[in-house]
Amino acid sequence: MSRTAVFTLRDYNLAATLTSGQAFRWREVDGTWENIIAGRWVRLSVKDKKLHAETAAPQTDWHWLTDYLQLDVNLKKILSQFPKNDPHLAAAKKTCRGLRLLKQDPWETLAGFICSSNKRIVQIQQIIADLCDRFGEPIHEGWQTFPTAARLASLTEADLRDCRMGYRAKYLHATGTMIAQNEIDLAAVAALDYEPAKAELQRLPGIGPKVADCILLFAYAHPQAFPLDTWIIKALRQLYFPRRNPTPKQLRAFIQKHFAPHHGYAQQYLFHHVRTQGGLLGETSEE
DNA sequence: CCCCAGGTCCCGC
DNA sequence: GCGGGACATGGG
Numbered sequence: 001m002s003r004t005a006v007f008t009l010r011d012y013n014l015a016a017t018l019t020s021g022q023a024f025r026w027r028e029v030d031g032t033w034e035n036i037i038a039g040r041w042v043r044l045s046v047k048d049k050k051l052h053a054e055t056a057a058p059q060t061d062w063h064w065l066t067d068y069l070q071l072d073v074n075l076k077k078i079l080s081q082f083p084k085n086d087p088h089l090a091a092a093k094k095t096c097r098g099l100r101l102l103k104q105d106p107w108e109t110l111a112g113f114i115c116s117s118n119k120r121i122v123q124i125q126q127i128i129a130d131l132c133d134r135f136g137e138p139i140h141e142g143w144q145t146f147p148t149a150a151r152l153a154s155l156t157e158a159d160l161r162d163c164r165m166g167y168r169a170k171y172l173h174a175t176g177t178m179i180a181q182n183e184i185d186l187a188a189v190a191a192l193d194y195e196p197a198k199a200e201l202q203r204l205p206g207i208g209p210k211v212a213d214c215i216l217l218f219a220y221a222h223p224q225a226f227p228l229d230t231w232i233i234k235a236l237r238q239l240y241f242p243r244r245n246p247t248p249k250q251l252r253a254f255i256q257k258h259f260a261p262h263h264g265y266a267q268q269y270l271f272h273h274v275r276t277q278g279g280l281l282g283e284t285s286e287e
Numbered sequence: 288c289c290c291c292a293g294g295t296c297c298c299g300c
Numbered sequence: 301g302c303g304g305g306a307c308a309t310g311g312g
Contacts, residue, residue, distance in 0.1 A: 021293060022293095113293080114295095116293055117292090117294035117295060118291085118309095119294090119310090120291090120292050120293085120311080121292090121293070122311095123292080124293080126310095127309095164309065165309085167295095167307045168307095205295090206295065207295085208294060208295045208296080209294090211294070211295080227293070229294080230291095230293065230294085231293065271293075
Protein backbone atom coordinates (compact mmCIF):
# COMPACT_ATOMS: atom_id res chain seq x y z
CA MET A 1 0.00 0.00 0.00
CA SER A 2 1.57 3.21 -1.14
CA ARG A 3 0.56 6.61 -2.39
CA THR A 4 3.38 6.63 -4.92
CA ALA A 5 4.68 4.34 -7.63
CA VAL A 6 7.38 4.40 -10.29
CA PHE A 7 7.18 2.83 -13.74
CA THR A 8 9.78 2.43 -16.45
CA LEU A 9 8.86 4.20 -19.67
CA ARG A 10 9.71 2.94 -23.12
CA ASP A 11 9.02 5.22 -26.11
CA TYR A 12 6.49 7.23 -24.15
CA ASN A 13 6.00 10.97 -24.60
CA LEU A 14 3.62 11.76 -21.75
CA ALA A 15 3.17 15.46 -22.49
CA ALA A 16 2.42 14.90 -26.18
CA THR A 17 0.01 12.10 -25.34
CA LEU A 18 -1.93 14.05 -22.74
CA THR A 19 -2.22 17.17 -24.93
CA SER A 20 -3.00 15.43 -28.22
CA GLY A 21 -6.75 16.06 -28.09
CA GLN A 22 -7.85 12.58 -26.99
CA ALA A 23 -8.33 13.53 -23.31
CA PHE A 24 -9.83 16.81 -22.15
CA ARG A 25 -9.26 17.09 -18.39
CA TRP A 26 -5.48 16.94 -17.85
CA ARG A 27 -4.01 19.97 -16.06
CA GLU A 28 -0.33 20.82 -16.13
CA VAL A 29 0.90 22.03 -12.73
CA ASP A 30 4.59 22.91 -12.34
CA GLY A 31 5.74 20.34 -14.84
CA THR A 32 3.43 17.63 -13.48
CA TRP A 33 0.11 16.36 -14.82
CA GLU A 34 -3.07 16.03 -12.76
CA ASN A 35 -6.38 14.36 -13.50
CA ILE A 36 -9.02 12.00 -12.14
CA ILE A 37 -8.63 8.44 -13.43
CA ALA A 38 -10.95 5.61 -12.43
CA GLY A 39 -12.34 7.76 -9.62
CA ARG A 40 -8.90 8.56 -8.19
CA TRP A 41 -6.99 11.82 -8.20
CA VAL A 42 -3.53 11.29 -9.65
CA ARG A 43 -0.43 13.37 -10.33
CA LEU A 44 2.13 12.23 -12.92
CA SER A 45 5.63 13.36 -13.75
CA VAL A 46 8.52 12.05 -15.80
CA LYS A 47 12.15 11.98 -14.66
CA ASP A 48 15.00 10.01 -16.22
CA LYS A 49 12.69 7.92 -18.38
CA LYS A 50 10.69 6.94 -15.34
CA LEU A 51 7.06 7.76 -14.67
CA HIS A 52 6.32 8.89 -11.13
CA ALA A 53 2.71 8.57 -9.99
CA GLU A 54 1.14 9.96 -6.84
CA THR A 55 -2.38 9.47 -5.54
CA ALA A 56 -4.34 10.92 -2.62
CA ALA A 57 -5.09 7.54 -1.06
CA PRO A 58 -2.81 4.49 -0.75
CA GLN A 59 -3.14 1.99 -3.61
CA THR A 60 -2.91 -1.78 -3.44
CA ASP A 61 -2.41 -2.15 -7.19
CA TRP A 62 -1.94 0.27 -10.05
CA HIS A 63 -3.55 -1.56 -12.91
CA TRP A 64 -6.14 1.20 -13.35
CA LEU A 65 -3.28 3.55 -14.22
CA THR A 66 -1.10 1.28 -16.35
CA ASP A 67 -4.20 0.24 -18.29
CA TYR A 68 -5.27 3.86 -18.85
CA LEU A 69 -1.80 4.82 -20.06
CA GLN A 70 -1.40 1.56 -22.01
CA LEU A 71 2.12 1.25 -20.61
CA ASP A 72 2.45 -2.36 -21.77
CA VAL A 73 1.78 -1.55 -25.43
CA ASN A 74 4.84 -2.10 -27.62
CA LEU A 75 4.90 1.14 -29.60
CA LYS A 76 8.00 0.24 -31.59
CA LYS A 77 6.26 -2.83 -32.95
CA ILE A 78 3.20 -0.82 -33.98
CA LEU A 79 5.25 1.85 -35.73
CA SER A 80 7.28 -0.81 -37.52
CA GLN A 81 4.03 -1.98 -39.10
CA PHE A 82 3.17 1.43 -40.54
CA PRO A 83 3.10 1.35 -44.37
CA LYS A 84 6.54 1.47 -45.98
CA ASN A 85 7.41 4.18 -48.48
CA ASP A 86 5.06 6.68 -46.89
CA PRO A 87 7.04 9.91 -46.43
CA HIS A 88 4.19 11.62 -44.58
CA LEU A 89 3.95 8.97 -41.88
CA ALA A 90 7.74 8.88 -41.71
CA ALA A 91 7.74 12.61 -40.99
CA ALA A 92 4.97 12.20 -38.44
CA LYS A 93 6.91 9.46 -36.67
CA LYS A 94 9.80 11.89 -36.22
CA THR A 95 7.76 14.82 -34.92
CA CYS A 96 5.46 12.68 -32.73
CA ARG A 97 8.08 10.47 -31.06
CA GLY A 98 6.55 8.60 -28.13
CA LEU A 99 2.97 9.67 -28.87
CA ARG A 100 0.50 7.11 -27.53
CA LEU A 101 -3.16 6.21 -27.54
CA LEU A 102 -4.84 6.08 -24.13
CA LYS A 103 -7.54 3.71 -22.92
CA GLN A 104 -10.02 5.98 -21.19
CA ASP A 105 -13.36 5.46 -19.50
CA PRO A 106 -16.02 4.91 -22.20
CA TRP A 107 -18.70 7.13 -20.64
CA GLU A 108 -16.36 10.05 -20.02
CA THR A 109 -14.88 9.76 -23.51
CA LEU A 110 -18.30 9.51 -25.09
CA ALA A 111 -19.64 12.53 -23.21
CA GLY A 112 -16.55 14.57 -24.05
CA PHE A 113 -16.72 13.85 -27.75
CA ILE A 114 -20.45 14.55 -27.95
CA CYS A 115 -19.43 18.05 -26.88
CA SER A 116 -16.62 18.16 -29.44
CA SER A 117 -18.65 18.63 -32.61
CA ASN A 118 -18.01 21.94 -34.32
CA LYS A 119 -15.83 23.13 -31.41
CA ARG A 120 -12.15 23.90 -30.94
CA ILE A 121 -10.22 21.67 -28.56
CA VAL A 122 -9.70 24.50 -26.05
CA GLN A 123 -13.43 25.11 -25.91
CA ILE A 124 -14.17 21.41 -25.45
CA GLN A 125 -11.82 21.43 -22.45
CA GLN A 126 -13.67 24.44 -21.04
CA ILE A 127 -17.07 22.77 -21.45
CA ILE A 128 -15.91 19.58 -19.75
CA ALA A 129 -14.33 21.55 -16.90
CA ASP A 130 -17.63 23.41 -16.39
CA LEU A 131 -19.58 20.17 -16.49
CA CYS A 132 -17.40 18.55 -13.79
CA ASP A 133 -17.29 21.69 -11.63
CA ARG A 134 -21.05 21.95 -11.57
CA PHE A 135 -22.22 18.36 -11.54
CA GLY A 136 -19.31 16.14 -10.45
CA GLU A 137 -18.71 15.01 -6.87
CA PRO A 138 -15.90 16.76 -4.96
CA ILE A 139 -13.03 14.32 -4.61
CA HIS A 140 -9.78 16.17 -4.01
CA GLU A 141 -8.70 19.83 -3.58
CA GLY A 142 -10.28 21.57 -6.52
CA TRP A 143 -11.19 18.34 -8.30
CA GLN A 144 -14.51 16.70 -9.02
CA THR A 145 -15.36 13.31 -10.46
CA PHE A 146 -16.77 13.18 -13.95
CA PRO A 147 -20.59 13.25 -13.50
CA THR A 148 -22.28 9.90 -14.14
CA ALA A 149 -24.84 9.31 -16.87
CA ALA A 150 -27.52 8.99 -14.19
CA ARG A 151 -26.53 12.36 -12.78
CA LEU A 152 -26.82 14.06 -16.17
CA ALA A 153 -30.13 12.28 -16.78
CA SER A 154 -31.45 13.79 -13.53
CA LEU A 155 -30.67 17.31 -14.77
CA THR A 156 -32.42 19.40 -17.39
CA GLU A 157 -31.15 20.36 -20.83
CA ALA A 158 -30.94 23.91 -19.57
CA ASP A 159 -28.61 22.82 -16.73
CA LEU A 160 -26.26 21.34 -19.31
CA ARG A 161 -26.60 24.35 -21.57
CA ASP A 162 -25.27 26.45 -18.69
CA CYS A 163 -21.94 24.72 -19.32
CA ARG A 164 -21.89 26.58 -22.63
CA MET A 165 -22.24 23.49 -24.75
CA GLY A 166 -25.00 24.99 -26.88
CA TYR A 167 -27.19 22.65 -28.90
CA ARG A 168 -25.06 19.68 -27.78
CA ALA A 169 -26.89 19.81 -24.42
CA LYS A 170 -29.85 18.09 -26.04
CA TYR A 171 -27.68 15.23 -27.33
CA LEU A 172 -25.75 14.78 -24.08
CA HIS A 173 -28.92 14.76 -22.00
CA ALA A 174 -30.67 12.26 -24.26
CA THR A 175 -27.61 10.03 -24.43
CA GLY A 176 -27.05 10.17 -20.66
CA THR A 177 -30.68 9.19 -20.18
CA MET A 178 -30.41 6.21 -22.55
CA ILE A 179 -27.31 4.96 -20.74
CA ALA A 180 -28.81 5.51 -17.30
CA GLN A 181 -31.86 3.50 -18.37
CA ASN A 182 -29.67 0.66 -19.64
CA GLU A 183 -30.86 1.06 -23.22
CA ILE A 184 -27.25 0.50 -24.16
CA ASP A 185 -24.52 -1.32 -22.25
CA LEU A 186 -21.16 0.39 -22.61
CA ALA A 187 -19.34 -2.51 -20.94
CA ALA A 188 -20.81 -4.93 -23.49
CA VAL A 189 -19.57 -2.77 -26.38
CA ALA A 190 -16.04 -3.78 -25.38
CA ALA A 191 -16.75 -7.35 -26.45
CA LEU A 192 -18.00 -6.37 -29.93
CA ASP A 193 -16.01 -6.26 -33.16
CA TYR A 194 -15.26 -2.87 -34.67
CA GLU A 195 -18.22 -2.54 -37.07
CA PRO A 196 -21.00 -3.71 -34.71
CA ALA A 197 -19.48 -1.67 -31.88
CA LYS A 198 -19.55 1.42 -34.09
CA ALA A 199 -23.16 0.80 -35.09
CA GLU A 200 -24.11 0.31 -31.44
CA LEU A 201 -22.54 3.61 -30.37
CA GLN A 202 -24.21 5.47 -33.24
CA ARG A 203 -27.61 4.62 -31.77
CA LEU A 204 -26.89 7.34 -29.23
CA PRO A 205 -27.94 10.94 -30.02
CA GLY A 206 -25.00 13.18 -30.96
CA ILE A 207 -22.81 10.25 -31.97
CA GLY A 208 -22.13 9.94 -35.70
CA PRO A 209 -19.33 8.09 -37.50
CA LYS A 210 -16.55 10.45 -36.43
CA VAL A 211 -17.38 10.63 -32.73
CA ALA A 212 -17.99 6.87 -32.66
CA ASP A 213 -14.50 6.32 -34.05
CA CYS A 214 -13.01 8.62 -31.39
CA ILE A 215 -14.71 6.61 -28.65
CA LEU A 216 -13.65 3.29 -30.18
CA LEU A 217 -10.07 4.52 -30.47
CA PHE A 218 -9.58 6.46 -27.23
CA ALA A 219 -11.69 4.34 -24.86
CA TYR A 220 -11.97 0.86 -26.38
CA ALA A 221 -8.55 0.65 -28.06
CA HIS A 222 -9.97 -0.55 -31.37
CA PRO A 223 -6.97 -0.36 -33.73
CA GLN A 224 -9.15 -0.02 -36.84
CA ALA A 225 -10.93 3.15 -35.77
CA PHE A 226 -9.90 6.15 -37.86
CA PRO A 227 -11.72 9.37 -36.89
CA LEU A 228 -12.38 11.34 -40.09
CA ASP A 229 -12.31 14.92 -38.86
CA THR A 230 -11.73 18.19 -40.68
CA TRP A 231 -7.98 18.16 -39.96
CA ILE A 232 -7.45 14.64 -41.25
CA ILE A 233 -9.62 15.04 -44.32
CA LYS A 234 -7.72 18.17 -45.28
CA ALA A 235 -4.39 16.49 -44.59
CA LEU A 236 -5.20 13.28 -46.47
CA ARG A 237 -6.39 15.18 -49.51
CA GLN A 238 -3.30 17.34 -49.69
CA LEU A 239 -0.77 14.64 -48.83
CA TYR A 240 -2.15 11.63 -50.67
CA PHE A 241 -4.44 13.11 -53.34
CA PRO A 242 -2.80 16.38 -54.41
CA ARG A 243 -4.28 16.32 -57.94
CA ARG A 244 -7.79 14.95 -57.63
CA ASN A 245 -10.42 15.34 -54.97
CA PRO A 246 -11.53 11.92 -53.71
CA THR A 247 -15.10 11.30 -52.62
CA PRO A 248 -15.60 10.36 -48.96
CA LYS A 249 -16.19 6.79 -50.12
CA GLN A 250 -12.89 6.67 -52.02
CA LEU A 251 -11.16 8.23 -49.05
CA ARG A 252 -12.48 5.54 -46.71
CA ALA A 253 -11.42 2.78 -49.10
CA PHE A 254 -7.92 4.23 -49.27
CA ILE A 255 -7.69 4.52 -45.48
CA GLN A 256 -8.84 0.98 -44.85
CA LYS A 257 -6.23 -0.45 -47.20
CA HIS A 258 -3.29 1.91 -46.74
CA PHE A 259 -3.18 2.29 -42.96
CA ALA A 260 -3.86 -1.33 -41.96
CA PRO A 261 -3.46 -2.80 -39.42
CA HIS A 262 -2.99 0.18 -37.08
CA HIS A 263 -5.34 2.73 -38.65
CA GLY A 264 -5.91 4.50 -35.36
CA TYR A 265 -2.27 5.05 -34.52
CA ALA A 266 -1.62 6.33 -38.04
CA GLN A 267 -4.52 8.74 -37.69
CA GLN A 268 -3.28 10.02 -34.34
CA TYR A 269 0.23 10.52 -35.70
CA LEU A 270 -0.97 12.40 -38.78
CA PHE A 271 -3.41 14.45 -36.71
CA HIS A 272 -0.81 15.46 -34.15
CA HIS A 273 1.76 16.07 -36.89
CA VAL A 274 -0.31 18.51 -38.93
CA ARG A 275 -1.75 20.15 -35.83
CA THR A 276 1.61 20.87 -34.19
CA GLN A 277 3.90 21.22 -37.19
CA GLY A 278 1.53 22.84 -39.62
CA GLY A 279 2.63 21.66 -43.03
CA LEU A 280 -0.75 21.99 -44.67
CA LEU A 281 -1.12 24.26 -47.63
CA GLY A 282 -3.21 27.37 -47.15
CA GLU A 283 -2.84 27.55 -43.40
CA THR A 284 -0.98 30.82 -43.27
CA SER A 285 -1.89 32.20 -46.70
CA GLU A 286 -5.59 32.02 -45.98
CA GLU A 287 -5.46 33.82 -42.65
C1' DC B 288 -19.85 41.80 -39.30
C1' DC B 289 -18.09 37.51 -41.22
C1' DC B 290 -15.86 33.11 -40.78
C1' DC B 291 -14.83 28.87 -38.67
C1' DA B 292 -14.46 25.22 -35.13
C1' DG B 293 -11.62 16.95 -33.77
C1' DG B 294 -19.94 16.97 -36.68
C1' DT B 295 -24.57 15.49 -36.33
C1' DC B 296 -29.26 15.78 -37.62
C1' DC B 297 -32.81 16.52 -40.72
C1' DC B 298 -34.56 17.47 -44.95
C1' DG B 299 -35.59 16.90 -50.06
C1' DC B 300 -34.02 14.41 -54.17
C1' DG C 301 -27.69 6.83 -50.01
C1' DC C 302 -25.99 11.82 -50.88
C1' DG C 303 -25.64 16.76 -50.92
C1' DG C 304 -27.06 21.13 -48.45
C1' DG C 305 -28.30 23.93 -44.30
C1' DA C 306 -29.24 24.64 -39.38
C1' DC C 307 -27.42 24.45 -35.09
C1' DA C 308 -25.04 27.46 -29.96
C1' DT C 309 -21.10 29.63 -28.60
C1' DG C 310 -16.69 31.91 -28.65
C1' DG C 311 -12.55 33.74 -30.77
C1' DG C 312 -9.87 35.68 -34.68
